[in-house]
Amino acid sequence: MQRRNFLVAAGAAFLAGCNEIGKSEWFGKLAEGAQGWHRGLHRALGGGRISMAPEYTRADLSPYFRGNGSLTVDTDAYRAAEAEGFANWRLAVSGLVDNPLDLSMNDIRALPQRTQITRHDCVEGWSAIGEWTGPQLSHLLQAAGVQDGANYVVFRCADNLNGQDYYESCDMDDALHPQTIVAHQLNGEALPVRNGAPLRLRIERQLGYKHAKYLTGIEVVASLDDIGEGKGGYWEDRAGYQWYAGI
């Protein structure tokens, strides 16, 4: 009986300790450092080549591509845009670039396109396979002319979740990666609203919350400190999700 009481008490103390440590600032720093280690290992084990996310065939497509997070944008402007088939949607490219761009949907469709059948992995654990089409982000950045000192690319979105505007960001390595595209099609059709119509990011070596939906702007920046609450994304700011979501 005593032994059991001891084990229960030790277990409770362990849990309470873990809760406290989990809330502490130093543990947050440690987790951030560990995240950097994972990222470094992923890059190093890639052996210096450009590592590519696996691509599948049409036979592997998920019968239904689930939507998660924001399933639409709750504004009159978005509803009006949806009613006209997003014909007048614009995507701005700004920040540390020589030629800021303001692209129409036709401009985006006129660029060289990449079609890729990839697996979408949600941080929750599920996976779905879809075929995405759109220009490579590297093309857009090239057209805009990225300036020296650019370290990150920030993705601005039309959706507002729980009172905060959704946004995401990545480093230049992922921004210039061949599989990073601004998709306007899923499975050969215009992007459904639940999956981010009319434009969403595909950043295939990271988890789903990085794949910003309802894209309105792409901003090249030197630092993420002054964007949102400074952690580089909606879920990163709000709940402490990992900025490097390749883990």
Next chain:
Amino acid sequence: MAKPVKRHALSTRLWHWINALSVAVLFMSGLNISNAHRRLYWGDQGFAPSQAWLEVPRFPGWMTIPDYYSLAVARDWHVVFSLVFAFSLLAFLIVAIANCHLKRDIFARAREWKPSNIGRDVREHLKFNFEHGGAKYNVLQKIAYSGVILVLIPLMILTGMAMSPGMEAAWPWLSEVFGGRQSARSIHFLAAWGLFAFFVIHILLVLASGPARQVRDMITGGKG
């Protein structure tokens, strides 16, 4: 001057306790992560109930780290301790191969694999006689320890790596070996419970064979 030989080498003791902590943290934060999506699938993909082979129960707060549902914090624990878990095993294996601990103490010899020997060992265990056999560990111990060190823990690490999209881009073959990301996730879950089963039996056998001495020797090294 020959050093007195200890029952457990320093490398074994260090790894044992680091690994015990890692397993506890990873198992309990893993149950929190499991609560985020309580279905398991085979193959590359899956999200619908109809695709699942198992509906996993929701694990209560007293089983998880942190003790409330937080996928973000649980993943932080996993992100930190996965590195501790993997690199401490790697260091232990290097030392255990170099000092012949694996070969001498952990691998069962051909004659030990005889059914008669295993049967005798099972009978002795059922009689709670744990002090038998000439070697450091009896054959059931060797099977259990080598199974955990060389099969279950590496399986946990490799299936965990296979689930990371960044890792998969670097080593696509790893996810393929396990039959796809969702298969790797399922195997990760099953192997975690395999490790938990080892943990339970391990604790029960320590309790049945003089726990004070066992724990003391795993800390101080004990006498050889």
